[in-house]
């Protein structure tokens with residue numbers, strides 16, 4: 001019983017429930033979104049304002065950044081992943097931050113938001129980030145029929161690639177929810193995670209940062225969301241501090257390739273240890 005509860009908690013921790021209207025339970029992030037640009041999927045009001053302190057005003061200039069490029073023996077790799085975007089402010093901030101170092105991350109985008117925040121998505125793709133699918137309308141795929149699963153996936157992949165010009169090659173199911181039917185009907189690898197920032201819950205840069213620094217390992221896939229100011233602030237600090245520990249930041253596909261893993265459709269991946 002305890003194991004079942006733990007598994008359930010793990011499965012649900014992947015995403016906030018912000019797109020789910022009336023699904024109830026799950027303990028997810030609730031209504032708040034980090035900015036004024038969010039368009040709710042279910043047509044409901046955008047709910048509460050973000051209470052997290054906005055740290056955008058304290059960024060400092062680029063000249064303050066001391067960049068030490070990777071040297072020989074620099075083999076630790078970690079994949080930052082951001083779900084639920086694009087967000088017109090945060091996605092750009094994150095892309096800019098990664099670009100400072102020449103690093104990449106993976107964004108799992110909700111298809112029907114891709115065109116609305118096309119500039120943010122183009123920016124991320126333009127610096128070499130990987131853009132995966134997070135379905136078209138952020139539905140729990142385990143509640144859908146096979147044809148609905150295929151439709152969710154195809155619609156999102158088409159919307160995303162229409163913006164980025166790059167075919168979608170991987171996906172992350174909303175809430176991390178999948179079963180045999182889902183896996184059999186997705187013609188893409190399912191990317192899970194091994195380190196959960198819990199940023200949808202904390203909305204606190206220091207807590208996001210600590211949760212990652214305390215559990216990160218070589219080859220981990222880190223779950224975050226590009227909706228919250230606190231997440232962007234945490235990433236600003238994470239990149240140099242993990243670099244100091246010997247990490248470089250790569251996309252999920254780069255991580256798998258570096259570890260000799262060929263991803264397959266319908267299979268799940270949560271890490272790529274050396």
Ligand SMILES: [Zn+2]
Nearest residue numbers: 015083084174
């Ligand atoms: Zn999500």
